[in-house]
Amino acid sequence: AQSVTQLDSHVSVSEGTPVLLRCNYSSSYSPSLFWYVQHPNKGLQLLLKYTSAATLVKGINGFEAEFKKSETSFHLTKPSAHMSDAAEYFCVVSVSGTYKYIFGTGTRLKVLA
Amino acid sequence: DVKVTQSSRYLVKRTGEKVFLECVQDMDHENMFWYRQDPGLGLRLIYFSYDVKMKEKGDIPEGYSVSREKKERFSLILESASTNQTSMYLCASSLSGGRSYNEQFFGPGTRLTVL
Numbered sequence: 001a002q003s004v005t006q007l008d009s010h011v012s013v014s015e016g017t018p019v020l021l022r023c024n025y026s027s028s029y030s031p032s033l034f035w036y037v038q039h040p041n042k043g044l045q046l047l048l049k050y051t052s053a054a055t056l057v058k059g060i061n062g063f064e065a066e067f068k069k070s071e072t073s074f075h076l077t078k079p080s081a082h083m084s085d086a087a088e089y090f091c092v093v094s095v096s097g098t099y100k101y102i103f104g105t106g107t108r109l110k111v112l113a
Numbered sequence: 114d115v116k117v118t119q120s121s122r123y124l125v126k127r128t129g130e131k132v133f134l135e136c137v138q139d140m141d142h143e144n145m146f147w148y149r150q151d152p153g154l155g156l157r158l159i160y161f162s163y164d165v166k167m168k169e170k171g172d173i174p175e176g177y178s179v180s181r182e183k184k185e186r187f188s189l190i191l192e193s194a195s196t197n198q199t200s201m202y203l204c205a206s207s208l209s210g211g212r213s214y215n216e217q218f219f220g221p222g223t224r225l226t227v228l
Contacts, residue, residue: 034216036219043117043219044156105155
C-alpha cells in the first residue's frame with residue numbers, strides 16, 4: 001500500500017538560508033510524487049512532480065526535489081529562503097493504476113527576517 | 114490560464130441545513146475530487162468522479178453525497194450539516210486515463226462553519 005510521511009510538521013529558517021522539507025514514501029510500484037504549496041487561505045499549487053524521468057526535479061520559485069529510491073525519499077529543497085516562501089507544503093504520492101492521491105500531513109514553513 | 118473555481122470562499126450554516134458546495138473547472142478534465150482539510154490531518158478524500166454521472170467514495174464519504182451532471186461541474190452536498198463538518202473543503206481536477214503522473218489542479222477552497 002502507498003503512504004507518505006512528512007517528517008516535520010513545522011520548520012523555521014532565516015531568510016536567505018537553505019530550506020529542507022523532508023518526505024518519505026512507501027510504494028509497491030514506481031511512484032509518481034508531487035510537492036504542493038498552500039499559502040494562507042488559498043488552494044494548493046503544484047511546485048514540482050516526479051514521474052520516473054530525471055531523479056532531480058526542478059520546480060517553480062527555485063525549489064527542487066531529488067527522488068532517491070534507495071532511501072524512499074523525495075525531499076524538497078531551496079538554496080535561499082524568501083519571506084514569500086512561508087506557507088504549508090504537502091508531499092503527495094499517487095496510487096499507481098488508480099485515481100487516488102495520498103497526501104502527507106503537511107509541513108508549515110516559517111521564514112524569519 | 115487553467116482554473117478551478119468554487120462557489121463560495123466562506124460559508125456559515127446551521128446544524129441540520131442542507132449545504133451545496135459547487136466546483137467548476139475549465140480544463141475539460143475528466144477527473145474531479147472533493148477533499149476536506151483539517152489541521153494536522155492533511156487532505157482527506159471525500160468523493161471523486163472520473164466521468165459525468167460516475168462517482169466513487171473516498172476515505173470519508175459519510176454524511177456527504179456528490180453530483181456530476183456536467184463534465185465541468187462537481188457538487189458536494191451535505192444532506193444535514195453537523196458541527197463536525199466544519200472544515201476547509203477543496204475541489205480539484207485532473208486529466209484521466211488512470212495515469213498516476215497527472216497532477217491535480219485545486220480551487221481556492223471553501224471554509225465552511227456549521228453552528
